[in-house]
Amino acid sequence: MYQHIRFGTYVNIFNTVIPLFLQRVLLLVASDVDALCACKILQALFQCDHVQYTLVPVSGWQELETAFLEHKDQFKYFVLINCGANVDLLEILQPEEDTLFFVCDSHRPINVVNVYNDTQIKLLVKQDDDLDVPAYDDIFRDEEVEEEDSENESDASEPSEKRRRFEEVFKCGGFFSLFRREILFDYEQYEYHGTSSAMVMFDLAWIMSKDLNDMLWWAIVGLTDQWVQDKITQMKYVTDIGILQRHVSRHNHRNEDEENSLSIDCMRIAFEYDLRLALYQHWSLYESLCNTSYTSASLKLWSVQGQKRLQEFLADMGLPLKQVKQKFNSMDMSLKENLREMIEESANKFGMKDLRVQTFSIHFGFKNKFSASDIVYATASLMENIEKEGPETTNFIKALDSLSRGNLDKLHQGLDLAKKQLRAIQQTVASCICTNLVISQGPFLYCSLMEGTPDVKLFSKPVSLCLLSKYLLKSFVCSTKNKRCKLLPLIMAAPMDVEQGTVIMVGIPPETESSDKKNFFGRAFEKAADSTNSRTLHNHFDMSIIELKTEDRSKFLDALISLLS
């Protein structure tokens, strides 16, 4: 079935690049935490093997194209991390024939041209990742057959033997094209995410026997990022945690043995069945309970009754308010000892069955203990920091630095920013729910942030806005009594650039227990933009995030409503 798909593995990347060690590689890395972690692992591997590379951060398709154009004369090998799989790369970039692209991207579905291209595009995908790609014969016909059949070809493919570039011929007549269009539509309709790129990179390192505890930690952070941003299903998360746990015990088994354990300064990773409270070890327990979406939504903390319920919850656990409002590290040891079990018991009584989650934590030295989700929040906040002046790439570089253990000051700065961000999110969610800003438009829910809203500048960045939307949807689902509204997806809009009059819009799938996290808004946005001639910019690698002009917003929404109903 998959005879035409070439899965890039160790063999491909390192056998083509290393013998030509005089060749240099260009790394194009997207701006999300998973990509940063994958980049760190790949950098470590390249440094080990003395492969010269240049790293260029890209935050969207325009930057990708610019970077490619600037560097195409100097590089033949390009590695794309978390970008480029879901569009026809060769069409967009128009590279030379001998350019080689290695794409490690968790975005799905992978564009069929990328999958079936033998020569220029190598995909790094795990063996068990099921791509569901339509069969080759269903979508493509070999060139000789095409020339016989169709007379009016809009894109005539050059009959070149070296480069079998598969151009999709849309105007060839007959039943084949209809059938094919349907298959492609089904395949490309829903966007979702596959295995984390950081985990794929770690797998590569493991196959080459060059894996280290540091790389394992980055793989863990990459996976946790997918979980925090709700990009993967619970099942996939648990499966991947299992895979990583085997690696963790392989690297960190010496800790269990009392006699031969490592010095306290050495870095060690431990599996934890930890609380799902964001940043609770670097904050106070009370703040963490208020600012984590799961607890805030379940207890409905935006209402007065919710606050009372929180007090009852704390009383049920026997935790005095004074203790709980202190910094977590200063809480009494007697209270901290059985905290997790206590909280879980009480949480079950209050309807929060999933308060604990499987995750990992890292220790080095006496003071430094971080949970994987802490690092994810910190790095994401650093990357989308609005306070700094200067080009956006500075934030990317800072976030990349904070992932190294030597840069603890940057990590702590990230943690502070993350606390601010989480507080801002919760306050915005509370105000949106209390003022009924979330309205049902029929096929979806819609919420728009006004310009004067506090902290609205924070939400002009895609990842923060996505986080806000997911938390808002969770809280809305808990607050509304309308059964139909609970199953609807959400579109969220926030002002992006006041001077240019643009708005950033994000669409997220509905919040249900067994959601498969598949998002149809990517295609929907494209179609709506086409039909209304709205001025939109589909710049982000996630197709469900767009920018559009404020004036075009209403007609765009109307088009969406009619499209989706």
Next chain:
Amino acid sequence: LIHSRALGVTPEVSVVMPHSLPSLLLQGGTVWKSQAQSEAKSGRTDLIFLIRFRHCCLLRTQRCVLAYLYDRLLRIRALRWEYGSVLPNTIQFHMSAEEVEWFNRYKKSLATYMRSVGGEEGLDLTQDIKPPKSLYIEVRCLRDYGEFEIDDGTTVLLKKNSQHFLPRWKCEQLIRQGVLEHILS
């Protein structure tokens, strides 16, 4: 002000090119000496003290200027170690013709010495001033520099905040200039 009057230079002229200073000093010195001699001959002995005082000031100014010029030479010598054989235009603009010639002669002398040391090909002493820890290093570009050509002909585009993993000897100069920053992971 005393100095400028002694040199016979009007106070408005505040910027004096370094290469013109020595000649001005010499001019001023000879003028005053001859003037002193003529004054002494004409019997105006009461001016001797003023003349002597002014002469001492002149000598002091001369010493200061010579110290300044010598310091410039030392810095130009350091430039050879920092920038290599070819100086950027912005720096050459600020050097006088004599200084440029001095620089070229220093370059030649250093090259002769380096060739004589270390066997057949000579030894490039300006490389690896600090003992290197690794063959390749990771560097980050701190400002937009443009294209940078390496010895084997390949070019690297140095844009702000791009990171590169390059052989150490190719980056050293730029690190010293502050364009690249060495990153220790």
